[in-house]
Amino acid sequence: MDPGTVGKLIAFCNNGQMQVPAPEPATDPRRHAADTWVVIPLYNEISVIARVVGELAAYFDHIVCIDDGSADGSAASAEAAGARVLRHPINLGQGAALQTGFEYVVGRNEADYIVTFDADGQHRVEDALEMLDLAKSQDLAIVFGSRFLDDRTDPGWLKRVMLKTVVWVTNLTTGLRLTDAHNGLRVIRADAARAIHLEQDRMAHATEIVLKLGRTKLPWREYPVELLYTDYSRAKGQSVLNSVNILVDLLVR
Amino acid sequence: MNVMWIQLLLVVGVITVGLFLARPTGGDSHLALRRLFMAAFVIVAILSILFPQWLSWLANLIGVGRGADLLLYALVLAFLVFVATTYRRNVATNRKLTLLARQITLAQAATEDSASIHRPHEGTSNDDAAH
Incomplete structure (x- = not known):
């Protein structure tokens, strides 16, 4: 390990929340292809x-892809693009879809890491790769x-006020100190995925997943990612009113 | 001073309903409570039909003007209990529905996976079909 990397790691460890993560950029774009499943x-x-x-x-x-009862042919489109598509018979919610994905992947016993990724295209694949680098180099779950x-x-x-309230x-x-709770991009090691069972079917699962x-x-660590807010993802994103639902789901069980 | 009694009863009643909502789901004790509540409801209903003045007597005792007012308060509380229990049962039912739907999804996926594993074998040993 060269001194530069060590310096970065020390900076990272001192910081805890970390701003300069930058694991050494590995060159092979398919370095995580074999042992990682994207959900x-x-x-x-x-x-x-x-x-x-x-x-x-x-x-x-x-x-x-866990198709949560789409009515617009999303499932066929994802399948044609090369994804393994599981179909919920009825719409259950994003949390339920994630849990189904975890159980499927964990059940197959082939994955070391799971990446959760939003379907609306607001995450950068590069961020996911860097998060995997970080998880593997620092043995994070x-x-x-x-x-x-x-x-x-x-x-x-x-949206900032709303998200900060939920955080x-x-x-x-949860007792953890996160800076962003409702971010769909996460890396979860198989043993961690095996240990959690999400019961919040709707959007409150994002808090539940942190809790569990x-x-x-x-x-665990946080890693800075960029969200690509397009007009499309803005229109699809959670409404401010929905944060009321999230709070009620969390407080009243 | 008498007014305090009905206020106390109602506030305690509402808080109890609220706590009940936040309590983790209890199975059989929950059902037993519902049944006891129903039994008490029937007895009180019969009593107040047979002895209407009894209701007014009780109302006056705890600081409510008329028996009809007491009935209304009791109805409000009973409605809150209904809302709370219905909400909880709805949550429990949704939970079961989710687990059921997930099992269907995973079972279907397992079938598809084993089919896609066996498909290459069908290609290599076509004589299986001839047996």
Whole structure:
């Protein structure tokens, strides 16, 4: 390990929340293809899912889409693009889709790492690769993507306030100190995925996943990622009113 | 001073319903409570039909003007209990539905996976079909 890397690692360890992660850029784009499964909850994303799966397929061998009862042919589109598509018979919600994906991947016993990825194309594949590098080099069980560790992402003030509120509640209930709770990009090692069972079917699963991963006491980090807010993802994203649902789902069980 | 009693009863009742909502799901004790509640409801209903003045007597005792007002308060509480139990049962039913749907999904996936594993074999040993 050259002194530069050591310096970065020390900076990282001192920081905890870390701003300068940058594991040495490995050159092989398919370095994670064999041991990593990408899990994508899919619900009515026909216009983007083929592109998202296509991009991922350049880097990963195993892409699992959980079609959550889409009515627009998203499932067929994802399948044509090369994803393994599991179909929920009825719409259950994103949390339920993630849990189905975890159980499928863990059940096959072939994956070392699981990447959760949103179907709407707002995540960068490069971020996922770097998060995997970090997880493998530092033996982390969980890496959460966070859009608030640097200022590349501008969600707009209203969404920022909403997301920060949810983060605050999440930190309050989970005891972890995250900067971003509702970010769909995560790296989860197989043993961590095996240890959690999500029961929040709807959007509150994002807090639940933090809570349950936190309870496993496995090592975790946040990693700065950029969210590509397009007009499409803005229109599809969670409404501010939905954060009321999230809070009620979390508090009233 | 008498007014305090009904206020106390109602506030305690509402808080109990709220706590009940936040309590983790209990199985059989939950059902037993519902049944006891129903039994008490029937007895009170019969009593108040047979002895209407009894309701007014009780109302006056705890600081409510008329028996009809007491009935209304009781109805509000009973409605809250109904909302709470219905919500909880709905959550429990959804939970089961999710598990069922997930099992269907995973079973279907397992079938597809084993089919895609066996398909190459069918290609190499076509004489299997001849047997």
